[in-house]
Amino acid sequence: MINIRTFFATFLLFTAATAYSSGETIKVGILHSLTGTMAISERGVVDALELGIKEINDAGGLLGKKIEAVKYDGASDWDEFAKGANELIEKHQVVSIFGCWTSASRKRVLPVVERKNHLLWYPVQYEGMEQSPNIIYTGAAPNQQIIPAARWAVSEGKLGNKVFLVGSDYIFPRTANKIVKKFLKQPEFNHVKVVGEAYRNLGDKDFKGIVDKIVKINPSFIISTINGDSNVWFFKRLQASKARNIPVISMSIAEPELVEIGRQIGGVSHLKGHFAVWNYFQSYKSTRNDLFISSFKKKYGSSRTLSDPQEAAYFQIHLFAKAIKKAGSTDVHAIRKAVKGLEINAPSGVLKIDETNNHTHKRVLVGKINLEGQFDIVWDSEKLVAPEPFPAFMK
Numbered sequence: 001m002i003n004i005r006t007f008f009a010t011f012l013l014f015t016a017a018t019a020y021s022s023g024e025t026i027k028v029g030i031l032h033s034l035t036g037t038m039a040i041s042e043r044g045v046v047d048a049l050e051l052g053i054k055e056i057n058d059a060g061g062l063l064g065k066k067i068e069a070v071k072y073d074g075a076s077d078w079d080e081f082a083k084g085a086n087e088l089i090e091k092h093q094v095v096s097i098f099g100c101w102t103s104a105s106r107k108r109v110l111p112v113v114e115r116k117n118h119l120l121w122y123p124v125q126y127e128g129m130e131q132s133p134n135i136i137y138t139g140a141a142p143n144q145q146i147i148p149a150a151r152w153a154v155s156e157g158k159l160g161n162k163v164f165l166v167g168s169d170y171i172f173p174r175t176a177n178k179i180v181k182k183f184l185k186q187p188e189f190n191h192v193k194v195v196g197e198a199y200r201n202l203g204d205k206d207f208k209g210i211v212d213k214i215v216k217i218n219p220s221f222i223i224s225t226i227n228g229d230s231n232v233w234f235f236k237r238l239q240a241s242k243a244r245n246i247p248v249i250s251m252s253i254a255e256p257e258l259v260e261i262g263r264q265i266g267g268v269s270h271l272k273g274h275f276a277v278w279n280y281f282q283s284y285k286s287t288r289n290d291l292f293i294s295s296f297k298k299k300y301g302s303s304r305t306l307s308d309p310q311e312a313a314y315f316q317i318h319l320f321a322k323a324i325k326k327a328g329s330t331d332v333h334a335i336r337k338a339v340k341g342l343e344i345n346a347p348s349g350v351l352k353i354d355e356t357n358n359h360t361h362k363r364v365l366v367g368k369i370n371l372e373g374q375f376d377i378v379w380d381s382e383k384l385v386a387p388e389p390f391p392a393f394m395k
Contacts, residue, residue, distance in 0.1 A: 029070050029096070030046055030070065030099060033073065033076040037229050041257060042101050044304075045309050049313045049314065056318065062325065070088060072084035074105055078107075079108065085109045089112070089116050096119045096121055103126050104170045117134065119336060120134060124309045125252075127146070127171065131357050131390070136339060138312040138313075138353075139360075140387075144364055145251060148381070157275075160219075160220020162217075162219045166223075167226055168199065168228070170227075179394065183391075196217050200226075202227060207233055207237040215241055221248070221249060222246055224250045225251045227252045236265045250276045250277075255307050258305075272370060278308035279308055282307070283367070283376065286349065288346070292347040312360075315351065324338070339353050339358075348363065
């Protein structure tokens with residue numbers, strides 16, 4: 001016998017999901033921080049999304065309609081992200097939401113899209129330990145950034161065997177560092193020791209205590225999961241200290257952040273020799289990337305730079321369009337089904353959405369900061385790495 005309550009709940013979810021295909025345009029929500037501590041990173045992601053939308057519209061749109069973007073400022077406030085997701089779905093009836101940077105904001109939006117059976121496209125690397133049918137993850141899983149960073153540093157990079165962990169005080173840095181510590185406890189890394197760990201709140205500017213601690217301990221290298229404009233103040237304090245020559249491997253700074261950090265510490269040349277691990281750098285060589293860079297600079301100015309999350313946001317809107325064309329519908333269920341296993345020719349190469357976990361198969365790159373404020377790629381996985389949101393050694 002059919003459970004009446006279950007039947008009506010399913011019916012309501014289905015009709016809610018299919019209702020968004022009506023209207024003269026296909027509405028999508030852009031939910032990012034345009035103000036606050038995270039704006040330094042997220043504004044450029046919005047620009048990349050809008051470039052992709054323009055390209056799709058200029059090519060004729062989707063299903064005979066143009067894409068209309070509805071923006072909501074998350075304001076670096078996680079409760080505001082949840083409020084924004086609700087408003088975008090209920091008031092504006094968007095087909096999908098493209099947004100969030102921090103895991104704290106994503107964790108607030110997750111129950112909203114699950115409860116409303118909606119879809120969030122998330123463009124940023126994260127700590128894993130999550131899998132939802134209502135999120136398409138186009139940033140790196142732990143085995144596509146955090147773990148390769150630690151492995152490279154103590155193996156191929158040979159940066160030494162004493163690591164200091166520093167991060168912003170919220171979900172991603174805390175969990176990422178748990179992963180690093182557990183990964184380095186494996187027998188092959190018994191010569192490596194985590195010699196210190198410290199956190200500051202997002203948006204904090206006072207890193208004197210942490211840098212003093214780093215100077216005293218004198219680690220071989222630093223793994224940083226500091227997010228947002230706090231990076232400016234960390235590197236400014238580090239550069240002014242005796243620890244200035246200790247290499248930092250960052251998980252959350254990319255080309256746009258380098259511009260602002262360089263401005264604050266007297267030039268990007270002071271960052272030369274530090275590292276970052278991503279799945280895309282602007283310096284990546286490909287015809288598709290050359291076109292991406294050219295189009296972005298033409299729209300936003302020749303001085304602008306591009307980053308991994310921007311590339312992920314850019315290709316995910318094109319992936320969204322490809323899924324709709326494949327499905328022939330803007331229905332949430334149809335998009336979710338169509339995107340499984342779908343490939344996209346992104347600026348960083350041909351990528352694929354995993355059929356089972358909604359994460360993206362990506363290559364891994366280690367970049368070293370040069371005098372121009374770009375990254376010289378010093379290590380490349382050379383092939384796509386299948387995403388593993390739940391590392392086996394974390395069980």
